Amino acid sequence: MAEASLKKAVYEQLARIGKAVASPPRLELLDLLCQGPRTVEGLAREAGLSVANTSQHLQILHAARLVEARKEGLFVTYRLADQQVCEFYRTLRTLAESRLAEIEAIVRMFNSGRESLEPVEKQALLERVRRAEVIVLDVRPPEEYRAAHIPGAVSIPLKELKAHLSMLPRGREIVAYCRGPYCVLAVEAVKLLCAKGFRAVRMDYGVPEWRAEGWPVTGGEDPR
Amino acid sequence: MAEASLKKAVYEQLARIGKAVASPPRLELLDLLCQGPRTVEGLAREAGLSVANTSQHLQILHAARLVEARKEGLFVTYRLADQQVCEFYRTLRTLAESRLAEIEAIVRMFNSGRESLEPVEKQALLERVRRAEVIVLDVRPPEEYRAAHIPGAVSIPLKELKAHLSMLPRGREIVAYCRGPYCVLAVEAVKLLCAKGFRAVRMDYGVPEWRAEGWPVTGGEDPR
DNA sequence: CGATTATTCAAGTGTTCGATTGATTAATGG
DNA sequence: CCATTAATCAATCGAACACTTGAATAATCG
Structure with a gap:
């Protein structure tokens, strides 16, 4: 009944954010956007992805409201929707560092x-x-x-x-x-x-x- | 070369955590585990999932090192691997609350x-x-x-x-x-x-x- | 207006994911 | 040592996802 659907609905919303950060290329795009706004092409080049693929990933990030898009002339500039998104990304990274020994090994x-x-x-x-x-x-x-x-x-x-x-x-x-x-x-x-x-x-x-x-x-x- | 694979490897590790929190039922299990340790059966009952399904989700959370399993007699008790996991879950929730207007609407x-x-x-x-x-x-x-x-x-x-x-x-x-x-x-x-x-x-x-x-x-x- | 460029859309394809089912393993107790 | 119970494993199937390709859109400029 009502309770079950409330719960379900809330967890579905949380999972939107989770899905956004469940893909390595999207995490790389987020990482780049933490440095500042960027065009699709710039992000694609920097992350080594195709432009179309980058655009799609950015749309997923946008659907999760983590980034914003603004058309400026011929270019679309993407940026973090909020500084809080960068903080969240850093929290995720900190958790990964402390929980996943693999990361330290890779860096070492x-x-x-x-x-x-x-x-x-x-x-x-x-x-x-x-x-x-x-x-x-x-x-x-x-x-x-x-x-x-x-x-x-x-x-x-x-x-x-x-x-x-x-x-x-x-x-x-x-x-x-x-x-x-x-x-x-x-x-x-x-x-x-x-x-x-x-x-x-x-x-x-x-x-x-x-x-x-x-x-x-x-x-x-x-x-x- | 080396740089590309370093980057890729790190983002893949981060995505392990992302994938763990990309599914509504897994988020609910995490939420429950934030309250304290629980057996598979208890979690399944509380979350309204089948035991087999719950066990599989718990294994995914375990693979991401977010939870730990301990066999105690006939039961396996799962618990958060660290209090930091609870903090991370709460950070995710806070971000979702402030970015996704849908949540407020659902609760209201x-x-x-x-x-x-x-x-x-x-x-x-x-x-x-x-x-x-x-x-x-x-x-x-x-x-x-x-x-x-x-x-x-x-x-x-x-x-x-x-x-x-x-x-x-x-x-x-x-x-x-x-x-x-x-x-x-x-x-x-x-x-x-x-x-x-x-x-x-x-x-x-x-x-x-x-x-x-x-x-x-x-x-x-x-x-x- | 037509050409150019940045981005997005749409379709196709192979892969992964999510849940179910039934079988299997592991610990306990009579 | 067999029955019971908790949990996991293995196989299955449809849905969702990731990336590619080529076409469509939209803004700019000669």
């Missing part, structure tokens, strides 16, 4: 030991970044930097890093960051910089993590 | 106006419950009360309420609670109590909500 395999900082070291690094005591380098694509970045950060997308090394000082320490803990852009950047004789380390925080700590970010006019 | 349709308290009233009610200034009545099944309940609460399962009305004082105000905002047990209990001349109101907090506020709960020895 990739990092091959070099990258892992002690928690204490990491806190000290964050603090120095926050106080702008080091050169902070944002190696994400320019539109993501434009959408939001850590205050004081310099933007040199990884692709252009090799060509713009002269923009960086040799004496001071460089801290590179990208999208977050699972993004490899900053790892690559540090590898390159160190090879060229710079003093560089990676910070595994991205803008979402930075923001989640309550620290301010720059950019993202977001003119609704 | 069921409550038909009577039940909705003003936020201020609600805070005051919680405070009075916390200070044990009212009779607090737990109308959930006894095993859930045993697993954890609000300090000072009296347990009278809804099914036995009619037969045990004499256990309740007529003068003092009664606050009934059950599993949480979408559970109808307390609504039914209040309906019955008011019809019998008691002064009773419903509190839409359950133990998980209570706990999430940082308030203590009683019970749940949990002898691992």
Whole structure:
């Protein structure tokens, strides 16, 4: 009767969100959208999906009200429906990290030991970044930097890093960051910089993590 | 290459959790497990599913490491793998509530106006419950009360309420609670109590909500 | 207006999922 | 050691999903 259908209806609604995050490509799209708004084409390119496929996945995310679409000229720009969606994605990631040992194993395999900082070291690094005591380098694509970045950060997308090394000082320490803990852009950047004789380390925080700590970010006019 | 497979692998892991919460019956099972450990049969009965079906859903939740199974004699008891899982479920629910207008509509349709308290009233009610200034009545099944309940609460399962009305004082105000905002047990209990001349109101907090506020709960020895 | 480009739609196909059914395993108790 | 009970397994079938392909739509610009 009434109770049973109430219950059923509510769980069906919750499952709409669940279904939205039940697919690896959709999670990747969400991850990208946490960096800032993007067109369908941009998302498709970044995630390595076909445009049609990307469009369909975005529609599923839209049906779950996790993202919004806005037509701007010839392009459709998708963005998170709410900052809360990013928080939810991060909660999901945190849960996965602590429950699924596989994730740590995957990351460890990739990092091959070099990258892992002690928690204490990491806190000290964050603090120095926050106080702008080091050169902070944002190696994400320019539109993501434009959408939001850590205050004081310099933007040199990884692709252009090799060509713009002269923009960086040799004496001071460089801290590179990208999208977050699972993004490899900053790892690559540090590898390159160190090879060229710079003093560089990676910070595994991205803008979402930075923001989640309550620290301010720059950019993202977001003119609704 | 390596980067692509790292990314893919991580998103696949996250999707394991997503898939686990992409099905209404699994969400209901999680909801029940947030109240405390339960056998397969108990969960099946409570959720209105077949035992075989319930067992299969529980195995999917287990594969995502959200729940743990322990054989105790002839029964297998399932429980949340971690309190963090309950928090995650609540985060999902909060997101759904704020993003999906449908949920509010469903609840409003069921409550038909009577039940909705003003936020201020609600805070005051919680405070009075916390200070044990009212009779607090737990109308959930006894095993859930045993697993954890609000300090000072009296347990009278809804099914036995009619037969045990004499256990309740007529003068003092009664606050009934059950599993949480979408559970109808307390609504039914209040309906019955008011019809019998008691002064009773419903509190839409359950133990998980209570706990999430940082308030203590009683019970749940949990002898691992 | 016609060409171009970004996006979506529609159809097709192979795969996975969800629930049911009946058989099987595992622990308990007479 | 057989009967009982709880839970799982295995097989099945229809529904839902994921991705591809090619066509359709919609905005822009020469």
